[in-house]
Amino acid sequence: MSTFSKVLYSMVGGKLKSLRINKKLSQTELSAKIPNIGRTSISNIEKGKQHPPLHILYQICNELDIDIQSILPAYSEIEKEIESKNKGEVEKFLNDQNLDDKTKKFLEKLINKNLKND
Structure with missing residues (x-):
């Protein structure tokens, strides 16, 4: 991440x-x-x-x-870029797995929720 x-x-x-x-x-x-x-x-x-x-x-x-x-970027610009990059990394990871759509969506929500809590 x-x-x-x-x-x-x-x-x-x-x-x-x-x-x-x-x-x-x-x-x-x-x-x-x-x-x-x-x-x-x-x-x-x-x-x-x-x-x-x-x-x-x-x-x-x-x-x-x-x-x-x-x-020097604004703090909010950096946070927005981090969120965007992390979302892309999560999507790539999940797409590389052999998972059904329901499981992918569940894991994506779970991972994104944990990222926001960090």
């Missing part, structure tokens, strides 16, 4: 990638402007696989000439 941290960094990375592309910068060009950050790190940050410290995010935003607030 998707966690808050995983979704947050994925959303931040996606916004950074979009902004970098809009500035017509390659990952290599951006990484060359930031000390101790390589192209692979930029790629992993954009994919949400690497969770950079705040000072690195500030440096990236500075090089993209944007305010750090512009890459």
Whole structure:
């Protein structure tokens, strides 16, 4: 299941990638402007696989000439994305099982109820 941290960094990375592309910068060009950050790190940050410290995010935003607030999603956006991703994961899991429709619906309700209570 998707966690808050995983979704947050994925959303931040996606916004950074979009902004970098809009500035017509390659990952290599951006990484060359930031000390101790390589192209692979930029790629992993954009994919949400690497969770950079705040000072690195500030440096990236500075090089993209944007305010750090512009890459941070609202708490409600993150929760909505988590709910959407979890629902998709539940549906995929249940569809991969050899279950009748009645059992699938029962399990889907049960799983979704437990997800909302977490």
